[in-house]
Amino acid sequence: MEKGGKDGLVLIRIQKSQKEHWKKICLEKQISLTNLIIDSVENRIMDNERKKVMAFIEKQDNIFVKIETNINQIAKIVNGQKFISENDLQKFSHQLTEILKLKSRQNEVFINICSMLGK
Incomplete structure (x- = not known):
């Protein structure tokens, strides 16, 4: 063109x-x-769909920023107390594992979206 x-x-x-x-x-x-x-x-991809995709990406980014902030707050509390119970540590580790899975899946979706946007 x-x-x-x-x-x-x-x-x-x-x-x-x-x-x-x-x-x-x-x-x-x-x-x-x-x-x-x-x-x-x-x-x-249509312009209106492109706008929806960009809004989705922004929303996802905001969600992960909130999660990262919560992780930092928990780390600050643990560092201040110099202690975390075994139960809390297991829960926290499980949540971090879930976040890693979600982030990985999100990255796959973003790769697909970017290839669609490039057309």
Whole structure:
């Protein structure tokens, strides 16, 4: 695709009902008819879907920031007391293991998302 202006024009003939259906889709997705057609033909992720994905990534990042803050608070308490019970240590270790699994899965999802966004 060329950078700069859009000087190409494609005319297609479709039934009026089909055009209205497409316009309804565009209205729901808050995208232009041009973007709907181009993204569909080129098998790219739609702009509205891209925005949803970016919002999801931000939300996930915020969740893990909160978890990391909680881990730091627990470490500070343990360092101050110089003690943690065996039961609390096992619970904490289990939670850290779960977080590692979730983070690993999240990274796999992000890799897939990034490859979709690159299209």
